[in-house]
Amino acid sequence: MIKYMCHLIETIKVSGKQFLNIACHNGRMNHARLKLFGNSDKIDIAQSVRIPADLGEGVYKCTVTYSRNIVKAEFSLYSIRKIRSLKAVHCNSIEYEYKYADRSLLNSLLQQRMGCDEIIIVKDGKLTDTSFSNIILYDGSNWVTPDTPLLKGTKREKLLREGFISEASVSMSDLNKFDKVSLINSMLDPGDIIADCRNILA
Structure with missing residues (x-):
């Protein structure tokens, strides 16, 4: 090993x-x-x-x-950040299966946000995570989380286990199916940070 x-x-x-x-x-x-x-x-x-x-x-x-x-x-x-806009940033080489203390690649991707508050990382055409959280998307009836996260967060796993969210494949072209995106992690519950999907810059 x-x-x-x-x-x-x-x-x-x-x-x-x-x-x-x-x-x-x-x-x-x-x-x-x-x-x-x-x-x-x-x-x-x-x-x-x-x-x-x-x-x-x-x-x-x-x-x-x-x-x-x-x-x-x-x-x-802890205080919750205000996030209203997100920039989709493409990176097919990123691997973050484990929560490493070294965030240099994530920080470099964040520099590409082009005036937006945060980024959504797109890998192989699929939505993954922001620079610091998983995401869930609301389609008017249900909350869905991409089935291609970089890191399987503890809050994401808890919400899946409880049936509050479900997994689905989500590409950039699927964004028009959703109204809102919420950021979740160990510190953030659904609804703590919500942005309009129209404020996700491709």
Whole structure:
């Protein structure tokens, strides 16, 4: 097995001084540790990372950096970005199956947003993710998420499991079938950030 010398991250929502959706984060982290480093032992983030006693009552982002083991955990107060427009950026070579700490390629793609607030990455003609989230699209009746995500996010997996969203193949030519796009990740619920699909610049 190839041993990758790299750092990965888990970004976890903390509310009421509690980790949210922690089982999904533990599962993804331990899967990555097994596949990339050969570590078969299980780490429980909630047991390994202490939430600071002086943390306020707001919503916080906990960023856990790890490789074979947890390297560090950082807490920061979270606020939702305002995103109204998105630029479709094409990149067929991108791979982001694991949540690497190195975001240099994602950041370089973000520089191509041409005045828009954020990007949607298109790979092999299919919609994938933004630079920091999965996406779901509303067709007037149902929420759909592309079946070609770069990263299978924990919130995406939770919403699929609960039946709130379904997967579908979505290409750029399919965008006219949808009214709205919402960005989701561990910190964002459906509806927290919504943009009109007419504001997606091809």
